[in-house]
C-alpha cells in the first residue's frame with residue numbers, strides 16, 4: 811500500500827504522481843479518486859501532467875485519452891491500456907494498492923487467503 815497524501819491536498823480536478831513499482835498517477839475527478847500507471851502506453855509522457863476531463867485524462871504529448879475507471883484509451887495514438895489501481899482513504903489519508911506488475915506470476919488462491927502453498 812502506497813501513501814499518496816492527505817485528501818485535503820488533492821482537491822477535485824487535481825492529480826499527483828507517486829512512486830510504486832512504477833510511477834502512478836492519482837486523480838481527483840469531481841470527488842472520485844482514481845489511480846492509473848503514470849506513463850502513457852504510446853510514448854514516454856506523464857499522464858499526471860495531462861488534462862483531466864470527467865473520468866478521463868488526456869495525455870499531454872499526443873492527446874490520447876484514457877478512461878480512469880478502466881485504463882483503456884479511447885483512441886489512437888495509444889492502443890494499449892494503462893493499469894488501474896485501487897484507491898483507499900483512511901482517516902483523511904489517501905493510499906493506493908498497486909496492481910501486480912504486468913507479466914507478474916499469478917498468486918495461488920490459497921496463498922492469497924493466507925494458507926500454506928506446497
Ligand code: FES
Pocket residue numbers: 850851852853854855869870871872873874887888
Ligand atoms: S505519449 Fe501519450 S499519446 Fe503519445
